[in-house]
Amino acid sequence: MKWLLDFFKITTPVFVEIRGRETVLAEGYCRIERYSPEQIILANEKYSISVCGSGLDLRHLSESAIAIDGRIDRVEFL
Numbered sequence: 220m221k222w223l224l225d226f227f228k229i230t231t232p233v234f235v236e237i238r239g240r241e242t243v244l245a246e247g248y249c250r251i252e253r254y255s256p257e258q259i260i261l262a263n264e265k266y267s268i269s270v271c272g273s274g275l276d277l278r279h280l281s282e283s284a285i286a287i288d289g290r291i292d293r294v295e296f297l
Contacts, residue, residue, distance in 0.1 A: 232246070233245075233246070233263065241289070242278070242288055242291070243286070243287045246284045247263055248263050249263050249282075253269075254277075256273065256274055259277070268294060270293075272290045272291045272292040273290045274290055
């Protein structure tokens with residue numbers, strides 16, 4: 220796995236899991252760039268994602284994972 224990370228110059232593996240329309244689990248994102256009930260933007264040194272919907276809330280926040288709950292309408296890779 221390390222050779223793959225070195226090849227793509229990614230220091231932290233990125234993982235996004237969408238569970239229905241209610242939950243997004245993201246790993247490898249270390250910054251919250253925007254936080255509102257309608258949009259949450261997560262970023263790391265190379266990638267950003269935007270989760271859009273209504274009633275969005277951070278359910279879990281740790282060094283390795285972020286879980287977002289609410290009505291998920293759209294997930295975009297920026």
